[in-house]
Amino acid sequence: MSAFFSKFIRTAAAGLAAAVLSFSAPVSAESLLDEAKQVRVKTRPIETFHIGHSNTEFGKLTFLGGFEILASDRKTGGLSGVISLDDGNRLLAVTDNGHWVAATVEQTDEGAPTGLSDLRYAVLLGADGKSLRARWGHDTEALTLNATGLYVSAERNHAVYHYEWPLLTGDERMLGQLSLPKALDRLPRNTGIEALAAGPAGGLLDGKLIAISETTPSDEHDFLGFILGSDGAEEFSIKRHDRFDVTDAAFLPDGDLLLMERRFNMKDLIGLRLRRLPGSDLKAGAALDGEILLEADFNYQIDNMEALAVHQNAAGDTILTLLSDNNRSLLQRTLLLRFRLNEQ
Template sequence: MAIRPLQILFVLFMLHPNYSNGSENWILEPTGNYEIPLDFPQLGGLSAINVHQSGKRFVTISDKGKYFIGNIERDNAETIIDIQIIESGSLLNSAGEHLSGRNTDSESLTTIDNQAFFISFESNHRIMFHESLQAPGTFLPKHTDFKKFSPNKGLEAIAVNSKGQIFAIPEEPPGEDVDFPLYKFNGETWSIFSRFPTSGSFLVTDSVFLPDGDILILERDYDWSVGFKMQLRLLHLNDHTITGQTALLSLNSGLHNHEGLSLWQNESKQFFITSISDNNFLPFVTSEIKEFKLQKTNINK
């Protein structure tokens, strides 16, 4: 049976974890890096990650329309020791067939109860709903802006807040626009919730909502002298607009092009942020996982 967009939104509202709202500000404390060994050649081109089960399980997708489910082994400090892939496969189109051609470029995912997923795609710019990673996709409607995206600079970031509302951000402003749009889906159509300025030549690569309802943006830049650079920028939101922004992190990541972002809690309810890099399938470049402890500063916005 086909699922209508409003049904999707209802399921999302009922199942998505409801973190408490507030007005906390945050700081990030690095907890470690892990480089996926080169003897995992299938784990290339990674564009998104979801970490769950208290940091012990992950889902990642590649920009070739592939998904991977794995286990994470950690030490007592929550630092990654090892990963194991337990399942992999191809994402499916609405007819239940493997993706092909310009339909394969999966870029971001957000999850409902770690079972159902919204996945965004470039080239053929769209967002699909999958009841599971093994299930056919269902098309969500498109905003008219989607036609303005460059072929390789489309919907890089999708995220769901504690109210079950879906938001999306493109890699760069569409067309002749100067600022980034923050799109919001109401169950039937997309609207532009608000806009926010670019940060130099940084491009958006992913986003995730924090427990207080603000949205954390992962951005990437490239400099020939130092390689890739990554930054994490926090957008402060109310019910109607973006009210401000805070730069949380900026660092050089060298060979590692970080594209995926996830928020998770360990068994002690401590929040962590995980990012993952896209090695562009280069055989001499590893895929890197960076992790940070997310700490409250207890300073009002």
């Protein structure tokens, strides 16, 4: 989350007081976070994406539906990274204050979300069994999964944590941390790795992670990206446009990278953008730009959109799940939105 966005929300709250994996996981998630704390949850449906309009087609995307998540415990707010499991029936998310959040997504055969149940959360633990919060390593922003386990990024101290999979109880300790490149030291502590995506199995990036910085000093600078692997790190860049910042990324079935961006400032107000980057171009030294699939502003049902997951349903459709980070604020909403990508 950008420092400006956080400051704006705190200011607005004071004024008021005075006047969200790239693919479905290859294992079952039926017992996910089995011993975690359960939370009461309700949902409020979102029937149209474009406020006041009934259209569902937005370029290559079809809006399937969504809802606002109303949970009884604020610790399940602040959703910043997500993976979609079991053909979209389950999700695992991470919050920006160091919690796992799991839930069942009730959906139609098409993938349209109709409700949420079995919501539960647990604290992310370090290798010593203490919470990440105990060592100020809890500013967790992104989540991804590959054959070697779960990976979570933290932007405050530029870290990528490794956890085993599956998370059967929620009490699993961190396995370790990845060695990260010195180039990350060029980024401010609160604008580090905001997007993390596991390379597609069987492809050139199999076994590697793609990590992307949240922002840049200005639109004249590019986003900093890294290809992280056991053989070290390679750097690439992504062109920044129109004061948007990066919030998440996930690979599409064809190997392209889907980038989610958010904008929030006094000039532009709130915005969401989805950009598709050619996976074949993702290599050391590359300068990427890509195709805009979706752009939305305050006229659409969005909030502080931070988490993105991609899965394929039983029919082979590519489904996008977007979550918003409400900063645990009464002025914001936790939204779950679903879209179908109609052209690969």
